[in-house]
Amino acid sequence: MTVTVPDDVDAVVYDLDGTLVRLTVDWRTVESEIAAVLRDADVDPSGLDAWAMLDAAEDAGVGSEVESLIAAAERDGARDARRLPFADEIETRLPIGICSLNCEQSCHIALEKHDLAERMGSVVGRDSVPERKPAPEPLLAAAEELGATPERTLFVGDSAGDEEAAERAGTQFAYVGDGPTSY
Structure with a gap:
């Protein structure tokens, strides 16, 4: 599950649901x-x-x-979100943030519940900017709020949509786990 943060990265942005926590949405x-x-x-x-x-x-x-x-x-x-094991491996040396397809308020709720909120320098949800993932705007907004350029930002996610967002935004990308999830 470990993601290696490259030396040429100034900030790390994480997807939320499926990466750090699992929201219990029916x-x-x-x-x-x-x-x-x-x-x-x-x-x-x-x-x-x-x-x-x-x-x-x-x-x-x-x-x-x-x-x-x-x-x-x-x-x-x-x-009711469940904390996923990777949440214990978040970057501690660099600025970090969230870029999620979930609404921003749900991101804040889950981050608070699992004591992750204080570490986040940016939280960008589906409703934070006019476009939503896999459009590049949310990820670019998160990187900018962290003071990083896209090419020096690592986006860590669990889905093909996360990978597409990173590609479109010009950021580096790493999967949490072995590759895209089915959800």
């Missing part, structure tokens, strides 16, 4: 609730996951309602 229930909102807006949610449904909701003008549903589930899930 995504099936959330997707069912989102699907109901989409059907009410005359949008067919068939075959869409929560993130594609959020995109469809934004296009249909009901994005804020769907965002509220997702954020509420994430905040609840953060209160």
Whole structure:
């Protein structure tokens, strides 16, 4: 599980869910609730996951309602989040931060719960900047808040979307564990 921080790095940014903690979100229930909102807006949610449904909701003008549903589930899930073993291996010599697809408030809740908040120099969630991962803007915002350039930032995550965000932002990347997770 250990990630080696290269010598040419000035800051480390971590994904949150699946990397440092595991939020307990019942995504099936959330997707069912989102699907109901989409059907009410005359949008067919068939075959869409929560993130594609959020995109469809934004296009249909009901994005804020769907965002509220997702954020509420994430905040609840953060209160019951489980600390993952890698949380004990976070960088201690360099500035560190979070770049997450979860809403910012849920990140703060989970970090506080597991005594990780004070170490974080930056917390960027899905709703912190106009774009969300795998767009590069959230990761670039986290690196900037830590005073690092993208090329001297290491992003550590658990998903292919994290790797894509790092590539698009021009940061270095490392998987926590053996490669992308299935979630």
